[in-house]
Amino acid sequence: MNLAERRDAEKDRKLRTLIDLANYSWKEFDGRRAQEWKANFALWAALAAITGFLFSQNIKVSVSLAVWISGFLLGVYLIYWLPWTTGMWRRNYLDTEEARAALDEACRIIRFERGERPKDVHPQRDWGDYFRVMRAWSRGSQLALTAAFVLLAGIALYYRVAWD
Secondary structure (H helix, E strand, O other), rough: OOOOHHHHHHHHHHHHHHHHHHHHHHHHHHHHHHHHHHHHHHHHHHHHHHHHHHOOOOOOEEEHHHHHHHHHHHHHHHHHHHHHHHHHHHHHHHHHHHHHHHHHHHHHHHOOOOOOOOOOOOOOOOOOHHHHHHHOOHHHHHHHHHHHHHEEEEEHHHOOOOOO
């Protein structure tokens, strides 16, 4: 095997490795995203079921129980927002960046010019991520929809409070 053939074989090995790395990172992202959507739909269904139950049943709830349940609902939303949604956003961003870096290097090797990536909101790994995540359109809409379900459950709960 001459020098040119060795270089070509090395280039092919590098390209295959980079493509494998990109695929691995993408599969990690995609698997996590699938689990995340399953959890979202389960949470939304549970909140909708609670709301429907409270609106459809002729029950009365004490003020103190309503306060405790409200605290629980608020806690569920805060857990959903702070560690869950922001954490998933951070991890998914790392996976997609790793995939993009591997593909960028592969494109550099084969001298393929890639277009500019759109500017998007991305995590900075600081406390501001908890608010920055709301500006990412998909995450922000998930947070807004979850907040709406929590609010509806709260309204249904207070609709059933025995105020006397």
